[in-house]
Structure formats: C-alpha cells, structure tokens
Amino acid sequence: MKALPIDEVLPALLAALDKGGNAVLVAEPGAGKTTRVPLALMEQKWLAGGKIIMLEPRRLAARSAAAYMAETLGEKAGERIGYRVRMDAKAGPRTVVEVVTEGVLTRMLQADPALEGVAAILFDEFHERHLHGDLGLALSLQAQSLLREDLRIVVMSATLDAAPVAALLGGAPVIHSKGRAFPVDTRYAALRRNGPLEPAVGKAVLEALREEPGDVLVFLPGVAEIRRTARWLAEAGLPPGVRTAELHGSLPLEAQSLAIAPCAAGERKVVLATSIAESSLTVEGVRVVVDSGLMRVPRFSPRTGLSRLETVQVSKASADQRRGRAGRLAPGVCYRLWTEAEHAHLPEQGKPEIMDADLASLALELAVWGVKDPLELNWLTPPPEAAFEGALTLLQSIHALDAAGKPTVSGERIARLGLHPRLGAMLWAARSDGAKLRLACELAALLSERDMLGSQHNVDLQLRVDALRSAGREAAAQRVKAQAEQWQRMLEATLREDGFAGEAAGGGREVTLGALLARAYPDRIAQRRPDGRYLLANGRGAVLPEQQPLSRFAYLVVCELDDAGSEGRIRLAAAIEKSELENELSEYVTKEEAVEWDPAAAAVRARRRLRLGALTLSEGPLERPDPELVADQLLQGIRQKGIESLPLGKSGAGLLARMRLMQRHSGDSEWPDVSEEALLDTMEQWLKPHVYGLKSLSDLSRLQMTGILTGLMSWKQSQELDEQVPTHIVVPSGSRIPIDYSDPESPVLAVRLQEMFGLKKTPSIARGRLPLTLHLLSPSQRPVQVTRDLASFWEHAYFDVKKDLKGRYPKHYWPDNPYEATATNRAKPRS
Structure with missing residues (x-):
C-alpha cells in the first residue's frame, strides 16, 4: 500500500486504543483516515475475533469506502470488508470491518444493547453532526459505560472542534494528522x-x-x-x-x-x-x-x-x-x-x-432504549426541550407511546422498521390486510422520495399511486417500487417473528388511501371551512392551491404542508370521507357533551358534538344537560357581564349600597364582603343555589335579589344594618325621608329646608361615623344648598337663602331664628 499521511499517526491511535480507551482523530482531507484506520485496527490483539463497525453519514460513501478497502486487501466487498446501507448489504461470516450508515447502528444497538461481538465503533465524518450520528454516539457511550467497558469508540473528522468531543469521550486523547492535498x-x-x-x-x-x-x-x-x-x-x-x-x-x-x-x-x-x-x-x-x-x-x-x-x-x-x-x-x-x-x-x-430537526424518530428510539429524559444520556448537543416535547406528543397521538411515555407494542415494532414514526404507524396499522399493506408501503416509499410528478400542480396523492402502479422501467418508479417491496418484506418478517404469521395475507374490505394516510397524520386531518379554506385537527389553518380537484371534498388528510404564516399551503394530500373518520379512525374521535356560555345570545348552550382534535364532525342540541354544568356556565356569563347583569332593581341596589357602607364603617371584620370582586368570586356559595333551572341573563329576572342579598347577613347583622344604615330617616317635621346610598362614601338626604328647622346638628349614620350629605330643597323640590354641616348653614348661609326664598315663595314660613322655629312639611306650621 502506498504511504498516506495518516500512517504517521496510526501508532499513536493504536496505542491509545490498546489501553482500552476512546480516541478522537482529526485528520485533514486526503489523510486517508476513512480507508486506512479500519484496516490498521484489524490487526490488533484486542479485536479478539470481534468486529469493527464504521459509521458513514451517506450510503454512497459507505459503499465506496468498503469497496476501496476490500480492493486494498485483494478482495471484493462482502468478504472481510462489508457494508450495510438502506436497500443494500454485503457482509458475511468472515466480515471483520462493516461500514454502515448511521441508522443501521441504532438498529444494532436496539437489538443488542451490549453489541456482543463488536470490539470498536468508528464515527467517520462526525463534523456533519447528523441526528442519527449524535444519537448513535450517545447510545454507544451508555452501552460502553453500563455493559461494555472493553468497547472502543473513535470519533473521526477532518473539520471538528475536538475538545468538546474528547471531553464527552471521557477525556480521550486527540490525535491530529495532516492531509495530503495539492494546492x-x-x-x-x-x-x-x-x-x-x-x-x-x-x-x-x-x-x-x-x-x-x-x-x-x-x-x-x-x-x-x-x-x-x-x-x-x-x-x-x-x-x-x-x-x-x-x-x-x-x-x-x-x-x-x-x-x-x-x-x-x-x-x-x-x-x-x-x-x-x-x-x-x-x-x-x-x-x-x-x-x-x-x-x-x-x-x-x-x-x-x-x-x-x-x-x-x-x-x-x-x-x-x-x-x-x-x-x-x-x-x-x-x-x-x-x-x-x-x-x-x-x-x-x-x-x-x-x-433543528424533527425529533420524533429520536424520541421513539430513546423510549425503546428505556430513556424517558434525554438528559440521562451524554450528548455533545442535547435535544431542544420544546422540540422533544412536541415529538413525544406526536408519538402519543399515533399510539407509539402510551400516556406514561413508554413504548407501546406498536411503538416497538415501528422503531424496528427504521422509518419515520408517522410512516411506521401507517404500515403497522395496515398489517392485517395484504392489500392495505401493499398500499401503505407504496405510500411510505412515495413520501420518502422526491415527488414522482415533479412540477405537477395537482396535490392529490392518489395520482402518484396511480402513476407508480402504471409506470414502466423508469428509474424513479423502480426505486420507489423496490423500497415499497423491501418495507413490505420487512414488516411481514417482523409479523412472523412476533407470532403474527399470516395476518397480512388476506384481503379485507376495500381501504382508501386517505384512511391509511390518516394513521400517519392524524393531526393533519383537515375539514373544509365555509370559505373554502381548511382547518387541521391540530388547530392550524391550511389552504389548497387554486383550482384543485380535491377542493370539492369536505375532508382531507394533508401529508405535506409548508410552514409559511398562520395558514400553510397544502402541497400533498388525499381525500377521506367523514364516515371513514367515524368508523376507521374511531379511536381518534371523541364524543363531547359541551355546556358553554354563548356571549352573543347571553345564554347557556348545551350541545352534543363528535370531535376529532380541533374539528367538529357533527353537532346537535343536548336534551338533558347536567344542571350543575348549566348553573356553572350561567355564573361564568354573569362574571363576564359583571354584577350589573343581575336584576338588582332599586331596592336591591340600595340594599347592596347600604351593606357596602356598613362593611366599611362598622369596624366589624365579621361583616360579609360585598364588593363586586368578592361577590363575583363567591357566586358559587351565595347565588348558585338560586339559579338552577335558569339558562340566560333574561331568566335572571325571576330572582328576588333583595332576599338573596339579605341572606348574606345574619339576623343580628340585618338588624344592625337597619339600625345603623337605615333606608329612611325621620326629620324634625315628622316626615320619613329616604336616604340615597348610590354613593356609599357620601349618602344623601334630600329634604325640604323647612322640614329641618329646629335641628342644630347634621344627622349621621353608622354609629355616628358618617354624616349625611344634606340636599336642602326649596318648596318646589329644587336644591338651594348642599352641606354636611347644618349648624354652619344656619349660622352663615341661611339668611341669604331665606331672603331669596322669601321673595319667591312669600306665602311660606321663613323664620328669622331657624333654631327655635317649628319644622313643617307644609307652607306654614299648623297653629
């Protein structure tokens, strides 16, 4: 083999691994790390018949690296050097170095967390930081920590900030190699x-x-x-x-x-x-x-x-x-x-x-691994909390996780398929019927590849299925068909392994594309609104591009949607009938008896609804709503409108004003709090028993509010209220004059001036703490003076007022000495 720059640092790498530890290798482009390091490790004693697994982020790189290393040994891929990628594998019993893509390692770890027979894992091109690469490293580190202390882990890259990775690997040594690159x-x-x-x-x-x-x-x-x-x-x-x-x-x-x-x-x-x-x-x-x-x-x-x-x-x-x-x-x-x-x-x-990725696959893998909190593992970059929580919600919605976050039976099978959980859920739901399973696998393959129809503006997914089934030898169609067939074989093998043999062989009732697709996208079932736009089950809005044949359908399942603005544009969808939602997806449909306050009608409305997420499939009146719920909603309506929505009337409003005044001035903490805030907060105690059978604000007119408010006081407090904050007061003329409590801070006694002759001091209430505001009236009931100090009025202002009134009302009695004069409610006192 010709010399490569990596050869200079291989002794240092081998020495680090010989001690049983981990290592970080930073090798510049052209150094030869991808093809030379695995071959060097094949000769190490600690391998002891075990395998070396090397991860490559991409399928083409994995196959190329395996082929080159095999050629170096004078062999073909599949002998001592093998590979495993999606839809292709060449490895055998003699294989020592197996080059795999990142998802394959995850499957290997899930099948055997101890990775028996694997001596070392190499993470190549780790700087690309793919999701499955980060996950594979986190799972490998835990497996090494708990089950396999002898497992070696090497992280390799050309452009990598090595220090954090070395720390993650337990203080692993960092080995640098120059590259072999021409200028x-x-x-x-x-x-x-x-x-x-x-x-x-x-x-x-x-x-x-x-x-x-x-x-x-x-x-x-x-x-x-x-x-x-x-x-x-x-x-x-x-x-x-x-x-x-x-x-x-x-x-x-x-x-x-x-x-x-x-x-x-x-x-x-x-x-x-x-x-x-x-x-x-x-x-x-x-x-x-x-x-x-x-x-x-x-x-x-x-x-x-x-x-x-x-x-x-x-x-x-x-x-x-x-x-x-x-x-x-x-x-x-x-x-x-x-x-x-x-x-x-x-x-x-x-x-x-x-x-920035969709974390649904990662969250499912962690759940199957037995981890509920991702922070239980060591990550170079932990998953973002919001995205992870969203992934858990999705997995529960497709029944891959239960309410406690543990994988369901279907969730475990879905994880083994290596598909996105949405598509895996669709395949698992179709397992019991051969025709369903074939269609589900075709859909999964179509949705995993680029759109077969390319610039076709029709968003109907059915067109893609029809095009796939009628296609000849076109490369794109053949790739999709091969992928669909592989997934069908995988699921059928999984069914046989788990004792479901023959379940997918038969043919049941005809299934529509939309009903299958809804298993993958239950949150994106869409209902047409009156204006032609759509509402998704997750509460978001969506719109179809103009002039779409699908726009005539009341319900769609949306599998591709852009994320622009408040309403996404539908890119790919399929029609589904309402009857299919109610029958084929009954576990997603909830029956709801809703008792709600309708502000527009100012009344409680009781409705029976069939709902799927944010969608209302059907609705009708609820004949016998729970009286308790009706009463609660009526109180809610009163809270929205305020105390003025109650039929207090003049007497009730006056009683409430008197009670509030007494509360402020009595000095007694036992007095009930009748402020508006307190009354609204405590309506369940004092008002609810009286509203059973009522449904609207207009029905409240039947209430006797004076009696209800009086019920807030004890008998003793009621007596004290009448005594200290009376409704009327007897003035010197003998007349019984009402007190106006509309301003609790300044109650008003409006009385003709002549009826107050002989009274030296302003009348007061609330144990004498609050003087009344006197509106002294002329014989024609018009105010001539407002005062809270009657003595001062007699002393200073009376004589000017008397002069004016005497000129206007000469037949009336206007004494010079108001202190000694006889009060009268007539023009003149009786003789």
Missing part, C-alpha cells in the same frame, strides 16, 4: 450572483472548462438547482466530449457510483452535486470546484409540528471541505461565488442537525 487556487466572486443562481454557476463552469484541465465538481443546494443548471449548460452548449452527471441522495446508488467513476479517455465531466460530495468521497478526475456557497437543510418548527427545507449559506468548514475536493489528485482551482469579505462572516461550523 488549490481559490477565486472569489469570479461571477457574482446578482441574479438567478443557475446562470452564474453555468458561466463559472464554462470558464473553468476553457481555462482549466480536468473534471468540474459543482456544489448546488438541491436537486431543483441541479436540474436547472444542467438545462442551462445544455442550452449554452458544452464543449465537445464534456458530459454532465448528477450526484445527490435521491439517485439510485448505481447512478451515484457512475457519477464518481473516472471518465473514459478523452472525455470530461461536470458533476452537479449537493453537499453529498463534501466529504468521504473522491470524485475521480476532479480538478475544479465551483461552489455556489449554498446548501439545503431541514428545519423543524415545534410551533407548527412541520419540517421544511431551508436554503442557507455554508459554514467555513463546509466551504473548506468543498474546496479540498479540487486538490485530492493534483493542483486545482476553486471558484467561490461570493466575495472574500462575505467569506469572513460565514459561521465557523454548521449547526448540528439535532438543533
């Missing part, structure tokens, strides 16, 4: 992106083909940009002998392998790739990199429960990885379509996927 000339903003991305990229590619030798590797954010750039180049005209090739995760592995294979003699290629080509792969013949500086990452919103792909700028670490692709085989050139000043402001590292 790369970096050219910034050769063709700056002022407009659409594809022309800028295309012009840079054509310039590179003119000016530089070798193949060109182009980094673009997604498949749509790859296809548009390929069209632009085709229309612009590539030089003779130059072809384009796509490289992205949704391609079949054979097509991916073809893209990285060397060209035939005299031929050049332009590889249009996503970030799949950043690391672990050597694309043969590449001497030029054109980097758009963009990548597409999933972002999950706990607020909406939806994921979306978001185009973001690359980090400096990713940009350096991309640049390094141009210098793997010879000196190269990197065209960066941004400025050097912009580069200085790029983030150093990309965000770990765990920070």
Whole structure:
C-alpha cells in the first residue's frame, strides 16, 4: 500500500486504543483516515475475533469506502470488508470491518444493547453532526459505560472542534494528522450572483472548462438547482466530449457510483452535486470546484409540528471541505461565488442537525432504549426541550407511546422498521390486510422520495399511486417500487417473528388511501371551512392551491404542508370521507357533551358534538344537560357581564349600597364582603343555589335579589344594618325621608329646608361615623344648598337663602331664628 499521511499517526491511535480507551482523530482531507484506520485496527490483539463497525453519514460513501478497502486487501466487498446501507448489504461470516450508515447502528444497538461481538465503533465524518450520528454516539457511550467497558469508540473528522468531543469521550486523547492535498487556487466572486443562481454557476463552469484541465465538481443546494443548471449548460452548449452527471441522495446508488467513476479517455465531466460530495468521497478526475456557497437543510418548527427545507449559506468548514475536493489528485482551482469579505462572516461550523430537526424518530428510539429524559444520556448537543416535547406528543397521538411515555407494542415494532414514526404507524396499522399493506408501503416509499410528478400542480396523492402502479422501467418508479417491496418484506418478517404469521395475507374490505394516510397524520386531518379554506385537527389553518380537484371534498388528510404564516399551503394530500373518520379512525374521535356560555345570545348552550382534535364532525342540541354544568356556565356569563347583569332593581341596589357602607364603617371584620370582586368570586356559595333551572341573563329576572342579598347577613347583622344604615330617616317635621346610598362614601338626604328647622346638628349614620350629605330643597323640590354641616348653614348661609326664598315663595314660613322655629312639611306650621 502506498504511504498516506495518516500512517504517521496510526501508532499513536493504536496505542491509545490498546489501553482500552476512546480516541478522537482529526485528520485533514486526503489523510486517508476513512480507508486506512479500519484496516490498521484489524490487526490488533484486542479485536479478539470481534468486529469493527464504521459509521458513514451517506450510503454512497459507505459503499465506496468498503469497496476501496476490500480492493486494498485483494478482495471484493462482502468478504472481510462489508457494508450495510438502506436497500443494500454485503457482509458475511468472515466480515471483520462493516461500514454502515448511521441508522443501521441504532438498529444494532436496539437489538443488542451490549453489541456482543463488536470490539470498536468508528464515527467517520462526525463534523456533519447528523441526528442519527449524535444519537448513535450517545447510545454507544451508555452501552460502553453500563455493559461494555472493553468497547472502543473513535470519533473521526477532518473539520471538528475536538475538545468538546474528547471531553464527552471521557477525556480521550486527540490525535491530529495532516492531509495530503495539492494546492488549490481559490477565486472569489469570479461571477457574482446578482441574479438567478443557475446562470452564474453555468458561466463559472464554462470558464473553468476553457481555462482549466480536468473534471468540474459543482456544489448546488438541491436537486431543483441541479436540474436547472444542467438545462442551462445544455442550452449554452458544452464543449465537445464534456458530459454532465448528477450526484445527490435521491439517485439510485448505481447512478451515484457512475457519477464518481473516472471518465473514459478523452472525455470530461461536470458533476452537479449537493453537499453529498463534501466529504468521504473522491470524485475521480476532479480538478475544479465551483461552489455556489449554498446548501439545503431541514428545519423543524415545534410551533407548527412541520419540517421544511431551508436554503442557507455554508459554514467555513463546509466551504473548506468543498474546496479540498479540487486538490485530492493534483493542483486545482476553486471558484467561490461570493466575495472574500462575505467569506469572513460565514459561521465557523454548521449547526448540528439535532438543533433543528424533527425529533420524533429520536424520541421513539430513546423510549425503546428505556430513556424517558434525554438528559440521562451524554450528548455533545442535547435535544431542544420544546422540540422533544412536541415529538413525544406526536408519538402519543399515533399510539407509539402510551400516556406514561413508554413504548407501546406498536411503538416497538415501528422503531424496528427504521422509518419515520408517522410512516411506521401507517404500515403497522395496515398489517392485517395484504392489500392495505401493499398500499401503505407504496405510500411510505412515495413520501420518502422526491415527488414522482415533479412540477405537477395537482396535490392529490392518489395520482402518484396511480402513476407508480402504471409506470414502466423508469428509474424513479423502480426505486420507489423496490423500497415499497423491501418495507413490505420487512414488516411481514417482523409479523412472523412476533407470532403474527399470516395476518397480512388476506384481503379485507376495500381501504382508501386517505384512511391509511390518516394513521400517519392524524393531526393533519383537515375539514373544509365555509370559505373554502381548511382547518387541521391540530388547530392550524391550511389552504389548497387554486383550482384543485380535491377542493370539492369536505375532508382531507394533508401529508405535506409548508410552514409559511398562520395558514400553510397544502402541497400533498388525499381525500377521506367523514364516515371513514367515524368508523376507521374511531379511536381518534371523541364524543363531547359541551355546556358553554354563548356571549352573543347571553345564554347557556348545551350541545352534543363528535370531535376529532380541533374539528367538529357533527353537532346537535343536548336534551338533558347536567344542571350543575348549566348553573356553572350561567355564573361564568354573569362574571363576564359583571354584577350589573343581575336584576338588582332599586331596592336591591340600595340594599347592596347600604351593606357596602356598613362593611366599611362598622369596624366589624365579621361583616360579609360585598364588593363586586368578592361577590363575583363567591357566586358559587351565595347565588348558585338560586339559579338552577335558569339558562340566560333574561331568566335572571325571576330572582328576588333583595332576599338573596339579605341572606348574606345574619339576623343580628340585618338588624344592625337597619339600625345603623337605615333606608329612611325621620326629620324634625315628622316626615320619613329616604336616604340615597348610590354613593356609599357620601349618602344623601334630600329634604325640604323647612322640614329641618329646629335641628342644630347634621344627622349621621353608622354609629355616628358618617354624616349625611344634606340636599336642602326649596318648596318646589329644587336644591338651594348642599352641606354636611347644618349648624354652619344656619349660622352663615341661611339668611341669604331665606331672603331669596322669601321673595319667591312669600306665602311660606321663613323664620328669622331657624333654631327655635317649628319644622313643617307644609307652607306654614299648623297653629
């Protein structure tokens, strides 16, 4: 084997692992870590017949690494060097090094937490920080701590902040290796992106083909940009002998392998790739990199429960990885379509996927592992609390977890399938019927791949199923069919292992696509509103693009929805009948007897409803509502309206005012609190017994509020109230005059001035603590003086008032000495 830079540090790595510990290996691009480290470990005594598992984030990298190592040993993949990825595996009894993708390790740990027969786990390209990579490391560390102290763990990367990882691995040594890279000339903003991305990229590619030798590797954010750039180049005209090739995760592995294979003699290629080509792969013949500086990452919103792909700028670490692709085989050139000043402001590292991802799969794996709180494990970056709680809620809604957060029988089976829990729940629900299971597997495969109909604007998922079943040998259709068949075989094997043999063989009643899809998306069952928009079972709004055939259906199941604004735009959905919701999904439907206050009607409404989350499937009147609930809701309506909604009348309002005044001035803590706040707070005690049988504010007119308020006082307090805060007072003329308590702080006695002759002191109430406010009236009942000091009035103001009144009312009695005069309620005192 030819020498590689990694060879210089292999002795230090082997020494660290020989002591039984962990290690962190930081090796620059081209050092040879991916293919040389596993081969070196194969010769170690501590292996003792055990296996080495190496994780690669991507399927193509896993297969390529295994094939290269096997070739180094003069073998083919599947002998001492093997691999396991989704839909493909080559490994046998002689396999010592097994290269797997990250989800495979999770399945291995769940099946055997002690990982018997595994001596070491290598996490390659860990800087990419994929969700399953973080999960796999957390589970491996716990397995090592509790069950396998002899298990070795090595974390490897080209661009990694090693210190936190070393600390996580228990203070593991950090070993650095230089890379083997040829110089790369970096050219910034050769063709700056002022407009659409594809022309800028295309012009840079054509310039590179003119000016530089070798193949060109182009980094673009997604498949749509790859296809548009390929069209632009085709229309612009590539030089003779130059072809384009796509490289992205949704391609079949054979097509991916073809893209990285060397060209035939005299031929050049332009590889249009996503970030799949950043690391672990050597694309043969590449001497030029054109980097758009963009990548597409999933972002999950706990607020909406939806994921979306978001185009973001690359980090400096990713940009350096991309640049390094141009210098793997010879000196190269990197065209960066941004400025050097912009580069200085790029983030150093990309965000770990765990920070923004849908955590449903992770939460289910932890539950099956036996962990309720993720902080029981050691993480480089712990899962965000809000997103994790949202994941638990989803898992309970699809019955993968019970109310206590433990995995159900179906939850354990769903986890073993390795699908997103939503799709796993759909497959498990279809297990009892062969036709259902076939359709469910087709749906799962369709939803896991790119849309078969591409730019088709019709959002009906049924069209995709029909297209899949009628498709010929098209690559996309064959890939989806193969995936569906694999999942069907997996589930049937799981059923046989668990004693459900034959359950999926038969054919039951016809099942619709919508009813199956609802098992995966019960929270996204949608009901059409009167204005044509939709309401989802989770309470969010949704709208269909215009002129959709599905818009005639009252109910949909939405499986793809954007996360824009308060109402998402439906991207993919299927129709479902109301009868299917009530019959096929009866466990999601609840019967509700609702007794509620209707503010508009100012009355209690009792309704019987059939509900599915936020949706009301049917509604009608409830004939015999619980009287207790009706009374409670009526009180709630009174609270909203306030005490003025009660039919107090003049007498009730006066009694309430007198009671409030007595409460303030009595000095007795035993007096009932009749403030509005206290009365509203305690209506259950003093008012509720009187409102049974009433349903509206208008019904309250039947109440005798004076008697109800009097009931708040004891007999003694009632007597004291009449004595100290009377309704009337007898004035010197002998008249019984009512007291106005509308202002409890200043009760008013409105009395004709002549009736007060002979009284020297202002009358008072509440044990003499509160003098009345006297409104002294003329013979025509008009106020001539307001005072709370009668003596001062007689002394100072009376004579001026007398002069005026005597002129206007000459037949009335106006004595010179009001103290000695006889009070009268007539024009003159009786003789």
